[in-house]
Amino acid sequence: MKLSVTTEGLSKRFGKVEALREITFSVPEAELFGLIGADGAGKTTLFRILATLLLPDAGKASLLGLDTVFSYRAIRTRIGYMPGRFSLYQDLSVEENLNFFATVFGTTVEKNYELIRDIYDQLEPFRKRRAGQLSGGMKQKLALCCALVHRPELLLLDEPTTGVDAVSRQEFWQMLGRLKQQGITILVSTPYMDEASLCDRVAFMQDGRILAIDTPAGITGLFRKPLFAIRAREKHRLINELRTFEHASSAYAFGNSVHYTDLRLSPEPRELTAWLKSKGFEDIDVLRIEPGIEDTFMALMESARPQEEHLGG
Amino acid sequence: MAEQVIHTEKLTKRFGNFTAVDEISFSVSSGEIFGFLGANGAGKTTAMKMLTGLLAPTSGSAIVAGFDVYRQTETIKRNIGYMSQRFSLYDDLTPRENIRFFGGIYGLDKVTIRDKCNHMLESLDLVREGDTQLSALPLGWKQKLAFSVALLHEPKLVFLDEPTGGVDPVTRRRFWDLIYQAASNGVTVFVTTHYMDEAEYCDRVSIMVDGKIAALDTPEELKRSFGAATMNDVFIRLARPAKRSGE
Numbered sequence A: 001m002k003l004s005v006t007t008e009g010l011s012k013r014f015g016k017v018e019a020l021r022e023i024t025f026s027v028p029e030a031e032l033f034g035l036i037g038a039d040g041a042g043k044t045t046l047f048r049i050l051a052t053l054l055l056p057d058a059g060k061a062s063l064l065g066l067d068t069v070f071s072y073r074a075i076r077t078r079i080g081y082m083p084g085r086f087s088l089y090q091d092l093s094v095e096e097n098l099n100f101f102a103t104v105f106g107t108t109v110e111k112n113y114e115l116i117r118d119i120y121d122q123l124e125p126f127r128k129r130r131a132g133q134l135s136g137g138m139k140q141k142l143a144l145c146c147a148l149v150h151r152p153e154l155l156l157l158d159e160p161t162t163g164v165d166a167v168s169r170q171e172f173w174q175m176l177g178r179l180k181q182q183g184i185t186i187l188v189s190t191p192y193m194d195e196a197s198l199c200d201r202v203a204f205m206q207d208g209r210i211l212a213i214d215t216p217a218g219i220t221g222l223f224r225k226p227l228f229a230i231r232a233r234e235k236h237r238l239i240n241e242l243r244t245f246e247h248a249s250s251a252y253a254f255g256n257s258v259h260y261t262d263l264r265l266s267p268e269p270r271e272l273t274a275w276l277k278s279k280g281f282e283d284i285d286v287l288r289i290e291p292g293i294e295d296t297f298m299a300l301m302e303s304a305r306p307q308e309e310h311l312g313g
Numbered sequence B: 001m002a003e004q005v006i007h008t009e010k011l012t013k014r015f016g017n018f019t020a021v022d023e024i025s026f027s028v029s030s031g032e033i034f035g036f037l038g039a040n041g042a043g044k045t046t047a048m049k050m051l052t053g054l055l056a057p058t059s060g061s062a063i064v065a066g067f068d069v070y071r072q073t074e075t076i077k078r079n080i081g082y083m084s085q086r087f088s089l090y091d092d093l094t095p096r097e098n099i100r101f102f103g104g105i106y107g108l109d110k111v112t113i114r115d116k117c118n119h120m121l122e123s124l125d126l127v128r129e130g131d132t133q134l135s136a137l138p139l140g141w142k143q144k145l146a147f148s149v150a151l152l153h154e155p156k157l158v159f160l161d162e163p164t165g166g167v168d169p170v171t172r173r174r175f176w177d178l179i180y181q182a183a184s185n186g187v188t189v190f191v192t193t194h195y196m197d198e199a200e201y202c203d204r205v206s207i208m209v210d211g212k213i214a215a216l217d218t219p220e221e222l223k224r225s226f227g228a229a230t231m232n233d234v235f236i237r238l239a240r241p242a243k244r245s246g247e
Helices: A043-050 A072-078 A094-104 A110-126 A136-148 A166-181 A216-220 A235-244 A269-278 A293-304 B044-051 B073-079 B095-105 B110-123 B139-150 B169-184 B219-226 B231-239
Strands: A003-014 A017-028 A032-036 A058-063 A079-082 A154-157 A185-190 A201-206 A209-214 A227-231 A248-254 A257-262 A285-289 B004-015 B018-029 B033-038 B059-064 B080-084 B157-161 B188-192 B204-209 B212-217
Touching (some): A003 A043, A017 A043, A017 A058, A017 A209, A032 A166, A043 A185, A072 A079, A079 A136, A094 A110, A094 A136, A136 A154, A136 A166, A166 A185, A209 A216, A227 A269, A235 A248, A235 A257, A235 B169, A257 A285, A269 A285, A293 B169, B018 B204, B033 B169, B044 B157, B044 B188, B073 B080, B095 B110, B095 B139, B110 B139, B169 B188, B204 B231, B219 B231
Parallel strands (some): A032 A185, A079 A154, A154 A185, B033 B204, B080 B157, B157 B188
Antiparallel strands (some): A003 A058, A227 A285, A248 A257
């Protein structure tokens, strides 16, 4: 198996902040690999080191078999990098931006048009518009086109869907699926847990560390406690009361229900229902459910950061 | 019927030939958590600018916190709270300095500011960090502080523009605890988000498509009438046919 990305003990510190702490992982060719984590987890620092824009303090990384420190020039022509902050030229048109990036990489838009066709088709009606005047979703599509215009073997996408609406997010991920089919390796970060399940494998990051790394199914397999979806009227009171239950481990709002975990091995739904009734709740529905990616990530976060409550976080 | 904190009728904003907000009419009741959703470019930001007194409408009417959006914009600004992920607190000031600064902006007197400052730091469990530069604090704490600062002058209505963007799932939920708490104290909450699970936490939700309000109801009723399992499905069904995705 050919590896597109490998890192070993990658660390980076900014003053007192340890942005990355001994990050070791690898991504095989043509994999869609997700980095999941909140702001401040270290995702962007990792991307910048991989994109050869930042030197690590310790450890090493190689992309497409090339070392990020010694072979940065060779790497830059073979990868596409889309930074988290929109970094195209706002005062150039859609067309001008695309031509500019093609020229920088010594190619033309026509030469690799096949690769960007289905994304560019959606931008075509706005090709004369300045990039700064596009909506969030369209800006992201243009940025992806610009990152693809030199036919890179590896794409580094730093939070491409942050601040983008649900429809555009869905379209964006469909595009990533098609690019992967063409053999392009994709490393993508996101704060949206639902997007994690669309990756081949994901790494959960927090405080500069990787908490877990596995397939989406493997990740949810890490969740051990029995999980219940509980519904009743007065949702806010429901959450607060559940947290006071003597056997409660956690209670969080989750869409239209509350996800509840118990400290015991096999608690009875009937007992929970009875307890809630005694607290004056109506229309109670308690259902044992399988955990999702978000449940698992939250459980991993809590166990990795037990002092958080004390700190008031 | 509960008091209406926001009431608009055919509120419209045109920029040249382009109608950004197209005759929207809706009301928000006192103490309600109102979700204001829409695709990028649907007109949410323009609508919010009109409601917060930052942009004059082209036509239609709106009363916000009891004041008129044409004639009483300054009074509106004094009577609402506002927080967004982009504009919130000063990173190079401490929590205490931020509270003092915003208290001054809202015209509170020194004694009130001092009392509120101590009370706020205590209730947020930030007493020890009161004199630490804000940039050194985790994002989740900053957001909690920003929310409390938006409520510093005890407004009846607070606008939250994507308040939870980019934070981890645990912090996001803790933030919603604060929203619920504010609402139970009678504060009306007007909130935008791209997280569709958060739409479920609202009392009512409106979804803007191409400048118009395409749907407005409780999450339960919206899901029922669209035969959808989640708010994400409702949103995608409504927003996908939008014509304006490029704007």
